[in-house]
Amino acid sequence: MIELAPHNKHSLALAAPVMAGSGAVGYADAWPPGISATMFGALVTPPVSWRPRRGHSPGRLAETPAGFILTTGDHNPGFRRVMDDHALEWRRLAVPILMALAGSTVEDWDRIAGRLEEEPGVAGLELHVTAGARPVDVANWVGVVRRATTLPLLVKLPSSQAATLAPAAVGAGADALVIGSGPLAAAVRQDGARLTGPLAGPAAFPFTLVGVAAVAELGLSVPIVAGGGICRLEDAQACFRAGAMAIQLRSLLWVDPAAAVRLVEALRG
Amino acid sequence: MIELAPHNKHSLALAAPVMAGSGAVGYADAWPPGISATMFGALVTPPVSWRPRRGHSPGRLAETPAGFILTTGDHNPGFRRVMDDHALEWRRLAVPILMALAGSTVEDWDRIAGRLEEEPGVAGLELHVTAGARPVDVANWVGVVRRATTLPLLVKLPSSQAATLAPAAVGAGADALVIGSGPLAAAVRQDGARLTGPLAGPAAFPFTLVGVAAVAELGLSVPIVAGGGICRLEDAQACFRAGAMAIQLRSLLWVDPAAAVRLVEALRG
Amino acid sequence: MIQITATLIERRSLGAGQELRLRAPALARSLTAGQAVLVQTGCGLAPYLRRVFYPIALDDESWTLRVPADGDWGHAWLRTVAIGATLDCLGSVGNGFSVPAGSRNVLCLGEDAPASVAGPGISAWALLPAIVQAASEGRAVAFALEAALARDLIPSQRLPAAVEYHTAIRPPRIPDRPASPGVGVAQFLPELLPWADVVLAAGSLAFYSELATAVRAVRYELGRGFAQILYPAAFLCGVGACQACVADLATGRHRICQRGPVLDLVDVVGEA
Amino acid sequence: MIQITATLIERRSLGAGQELRLRAPALARSLTAGQAVLVQTGCGLAPYLRRVFYPIALDDESWTLRVPADGDWGHAWLRTVAIGATLDCLGSVGNGFSVPAGSRNVLCLGEDAPASVAGPGISAWALLPAIVQAASEGRAVAFALEAALARDLIPSQRLPAAVEYHTAIRPPRIPDRPASPGVGVAQFLPELLPWADVVLAAGSLAFYSELATAVRAVRYELGRGFAQILYPAAFLCGVGACQACVADLATGRHRICQRGPVLDLVDVVGEA
Numbered sequence A, B: 001m002i003e004l005a006p007h008n009k010h011s012l013a014l015a016a017p018v019m020a021g022s023g024a025v026g027y028a029d030a031w032p033p034g035i036s037a038t039m040f041g042a043l044v045t046p047p048v049s050w051r052p053r054r055g056h057s058p059g060r061l062a063e064t065p066a067g068f069i070l071t072t073g074d075h076n077p078g079f080r081r082v083m084d085d086h087a088l089e090w091r092r093l094a095v096p097i098l099m100a101l102a103g104s105t106v107e108d109w110d111r112i113a114g115r116l117e118e119e120p121g122v123a124g125l126e127l128h129v130t131a132g133a134r135p136v137d138v139a140n141w142v143g144v145v146r147r148a149t150t151l152p153l154l155v156k157l158p159s160s161q162a163a164t165l166a167p168a169a170v171g172a173g174a175d176a177l178v179i180g181s182g183p184l185a186a187a188v189r190q191d192g193a194r195l196t197g198p199l200a201g202p203a204a205f206p207f208t209l210v211g212v213a214a215v216a217e218l219g220l221s222v223p224i225v226a227g228g229g230i231c232r233l234e235d236a237q238a239c240f241r242a243g244a245m246a247i248q249l250r251s252l253l254w255v256d257p258a259a260a261v262r263l264v265e266a267l268r269g
Numbered sequence C, D: 001m002i003q004i005t006a007t008l009i010e011r012r013s014l015g016a017g018q019e020l021r022l023r024a025p026a027l028a029r030s031l032t033a034g035q036a037v038l039v040q041t042g043c044g045l046a047p048y049l050r051r052v053f054y055p056i057a058l059d060d061e062s063w064t065l066r067v068p069a070d071g072d073w074g075h076a077w078l079r080t081v082a083i084g085a086t087l088d089c090l091g092s093v094g095n096g097f098s099v100p101a102g103s104r105n106v107l108c109l110g111e112d113a114p115a116s117v118a119g120p121g122i123s124a125w126a127l128l129p130a131i132v133q134a135a136s137e138g139r140a141v142a143f144a145l146e147a148a149l150a151r152d153l154i155p156s157q158r159l160p161a162a163v164e165y166h167t168a169i170r171p172p173r174i175p176d177r178p179a180s181p182g183v184g185v186a187q188f189l190p191e192l193l194p195w196a197d198v199v200l201a202a203g204s205l206a207f208y209s210e211l212a213t214a215v216r217a218v219r220y221e222l223g224r225g226f227a228q229i230l231y232p233a234a235f236l237c238g239v240g241a242c243q244a245c246v247a248d249l250a251t252g253r254h255r256i257c258q259r260g261p262v263l264d265l266v267d268v269v270g271e272a
């Protein structure tokens, strides 16, 4: 068992070192072929806001060399509808569910966190810190959520700023850090328009690795979860060697689910 | 002609919109097959320091998805030896030579800049701002060089911080901005060791594009040069559409010189 | 959806493009015209995004995809792969064309819509398996196709002999500019639309909007169940997780991998 | 150095590895054993870095490279490319082996040194064209080869009949751990070194250092001009611009694409 909240009275114990990253399997309702909950130590929902959000307009995808940019704009049906539609199913699943809170609506974070305190289907929260946030912002945002809930709090940081922001997140009560979202990039879409958003896919991995290593070197007392562009066994191993306790897979589940299964099995074996 | 120093009494006029980026052709002494000075509007030297620098120890290269990390550590024989060995040849070349000043030795910048004031073989300077620099650092460094020389000053910024640093560079006297060096990344070398350095190659292009667009949107009054991972005609065109006046090629000259020749010709045609 | 390894068993050149026949019985048997297959087009992780293909021919053992002669690296890779090599396929995505049992007269309408104009490219070749099937079921099939260049038209020998084939060359569409009436396949519609029991169409959104206008003009109303269109969408996961494929339809923002890629024309242009 | 397009004309499987013969007369004629060729191994820009190959066979029209059976994506791509496809090559890089005119007895020493241990991989196969040439010039050639696994030894039928061939299986080297004496090719050296006029070697740095020790033990001194070694370096530009290939030699930090890849053993281990 991998304990992601060692300092919290609520345990967040993962039976496997691999998580399904935010939205990788939707609200546990969108499963790529061959992918099932039993493969994972935990599942993270898509980012949720208090009210529904229509998200970024269509034309959300652009390819980059060995990666892509995908801007959903925190498209989600809102907290209540998410709970109405999915909470019962989450209680049935044998794997912990973490609810991701949308980085674009930090003002919702404490309200949602408060409602989840007594919800048996949700084992913890993953807060999405947006690129460009300052340490003082992170300290404020995390502190507010920490006061609203005793649930395990994972804080996901932009990988390129992770070492700068990590102490503030831990100081304000983060139980674990997720490193992280890809750096802001731009690419030209098939229709010629420029799309700007965080880099994803294998091209994002070199930033995940540099972020994990930099945060591990700070010697903070919280577990580190590595995510962003992890596609190969070597990538996972490099993250563990650099100091991560668990990894998140996301686009690999979409692009090559069989490779994801092989990766999970190789880490188990 | 493309004027890169419109506000300077010394003109820096490029006959072609493509430059050979820092060190792409060594000190104009290391030419990939089919590549010659006449293709370029200007050539930039490798980063030079006042004293010789042995640079990063061997094992300088690691591959990343669609790119690479190469850490030379500003390896160079020092200002005097560079001038002794190459200045005469530079005077003979029909293309402007810009001397790059190493980001790791900002304390040398004004001394070198002062000596170049009267050197006919050098048409301008490219200052390499390191990742993590703050606007106040950039203002100080550029200001010191500006006072030491009247030569055209290009300031090369890390692409992911370009919009944050650009106003300081321009305020302190930069004639043009180069966007930019790739974000810090890490990869595992063939021998298993982790190498950390700026990302290069096509994987760096999405950051160049986002940086160029962000700086152009600031509406500063200086020309923008785009560099970092430009490999295809579409990349160059996206940079020009986003607001660049010229581009720099570097690793494409090494990896596929014939493709670089085609790119230069396509832009000419 | 399944993920399977298909074997490249035949390559046919068509101008600068190619047709690749892939042996993949489990996938081929479950595929219908208009459903998408997401194909890995490289070694290792680049290109990372799978390329989207709609089958242009189908039998019990194999399906055929068409690689356009464009500059895409994934397509370039497919053009160099040796016979006998294996390709990783994810499919099928979404729902395809389905001709209602009672439809005797099937009208197929196509546009050669390259990726740059119509968003993700949709090719009229995607209609071929539906045309072949409808003809083999004894229905009357008419096929009207427009393209900017004659070389982009489907050769008539690729169609069953019984199919009535109309072709038109038309200048490329200019986005957001209304079409001149009577250009392209529009010239055949006054005659063909009254005859048709069902329409299957593949082209750009502009093409579909012109089609809706023509249906309303010729048949006075556009009802649900008359015209099925293949929606040009970019797919990433194909299972509803990634939200890359969302489109603003008449009824709101939907994931095309769940709702489409074949939609009722009414879903796209609305009832009005 | 030139950049040329070579045509894949023959593929030979060797266990899970492959040998690819490439038609490229202008390059083949200028290549010698030990010079590197940088080959593009993908469509588009990934993998971006060219893979480094040393010819394992050479004639006037073609050169042959060996694709190891490893997990590298560039190598995987090469294993799927169809016969008749073209490969983009940059070469030759640096200087190769050259047997002095008066050398009658040529000793070739090889180690199968995979990339993970020796830095960039160096394979004893890179000696083959030098062995073939020396034998064809009527010199006496002895070849001693060590590998961790018997399947990684070069089959004896690949060598000219006149070559005296010694092989040894030895456990993989452990970096920074001194070798047990008499293991691997070291066991043949007391007999072969006194006989040799010149040594050509391909292996890891540890292998070269053991070689130097053996030469000093058996011949009492290691002089310049006696042993040539192929230095394991990672090349990017091959022309001296990028400084990726620098190595710390006995005489300082040098670019191996300019000084090597074949160096005098003294340059590596020093005079002492």
Ligand SMILES: Cc1cc2nc3c(=O)[nH]c(=O)nc-3n(C[C@H](O)[C@H](O)[C@H](O)COP(=O)(O)OP(=O)(O)OC[C@H]3O[C@@H](n4cnc5c(N)ncnc54)[C@H](O)[C@@H]3O)c2cc1C
Residues within 6 Å of the ligand: A046, A052, A053, A054, A055, A075, A076, A077, A078, C243, C251, C252, C253, C254, C255, C258, C259
């Ligand atoms: C976040 C959100 C905000 C919306 N806001 C508006 C609005 O402001 N105005 C308006 O007119 N219509 C809005 N809609 C309605 C929307 O356009 C569709 O009508 C609705 O999603 C029904 O989808 P569906 O079930 O037909 O299709 P599908 O796309 O197949 O959706 C199936 C199910 O998944 C849910 N779903 C789809 N996408 C997401 C997502 N990204 N995150 C979470 N759940 C998702 C849907 O709500 C539905 O329950 C919104 C929908 C969503 C999801």
Ligand SMILES: Cc1cc2nc3c(=O)[nH]c(=O)nc-3n(C[C@H](O)[C@H](O)[C@H](O)COP(=O)(O)OP(=O)(O)OC[C@H]3O[C@@H](n4cnc5c(N)ncnc54)[C@H](O)[C@@H]3O)c2cc1C
Residues within 6 Å of the ligand: B046, B052, B053, B054, B055, B075, B076, B077, B078, D243, D251, D252, D253, D254, D255, D258, D259
């Ligand atoms: C920047 C630098 C610092 C050095 N510092 C030391 C030192 O501190 N101690 C020491 O013992 N030896 C030092 N050396 C010497 C070095 O190890 C070699 O002996 C020297 O480069 C001669 O190289 P070469 O001409 O044989 O080989 P090559 O590598 O082929 O060099 C050919 C020429 O290019 C020049 N050159 C090579 N690399 C670079 C570069 N990166 N930038 C600019 N010019 C280059 C060389 O100086 C030489 O003139 C230094 C060399 C350089 C280039």
Ligand SMILES: Cc1cc2nc3c(=O)[nH]c(=O)nc-3n(C[C@H](O)[C@H](O)[C@H](O)COP(=O)(O)O)c2cc1C
Residues within 6 Å of the ligand: A021, A022, A023, A047, A070, A071, A072, A074, A102, A103, A128, A129, A156, A180, A181, A182, A198, A199, A200, A201, A202, A204, A227, A228, A229, A230, A248, A249, A250, A251, A252, C242
């Ligand atoms: C569709 C999509 C939506 C994303 N949304 C978020 C988000 O809301 N918050 C966040 O922190 N990161 C977000 N990311 C970044 C991912 O968490 C992750 O860094 C990225 O997907 C790279 O990992 P992958 O290649 O394994 O998908 C998103 C990425 C994708 C592809």
Ligand SMILES: Cc1cc2nc3c(=O)[nH]c(=O)nc-3n(C[C@H](O)[C@H](O)[C@H](O)COP(=O)(O)O)c2cc1C
Residues within 6 Å of the ligand: B021, B022, B023, B047, B070, B071, B072, B074, B102, B103, B128, B129, B156, B180, B181, B182, B198, B199, B200, B201, B202, B204, B227, B228, B229, B230, B248, B249, B250, B251, B252, D242
């Ligand atoms: C060998 C090498 C050395 C570099 N040195 C510097 C440097 O000294 N200063 C700098 O600002 N950028 C440096 N960079 C970054 C490049 O300027 C550029 O951003 C990067 O090479 C990506 O562009 P390319 O893919 O066209 O090479 C270096 C890159 C490489 C590959």
Ligand code: FES
Residues within 6 Å of the ligand: C234, C235, C236, C237, C238, C239, C240, C241, C242, C243, C244, C245, C246, C255, C256, C257, C258
């Ligand atoms: S393709 Fe991922 S949701 Fe439709």
Ligand code: FES
Residues within 6 Å of the ligand: D234, D235, D236, D237, D238, D239, D240, D241, D242, D243, D244, D245, D246, D255, D256, D257, D258
């Ligand atoms: S490979 Fe570029 S300097 Fe040697």
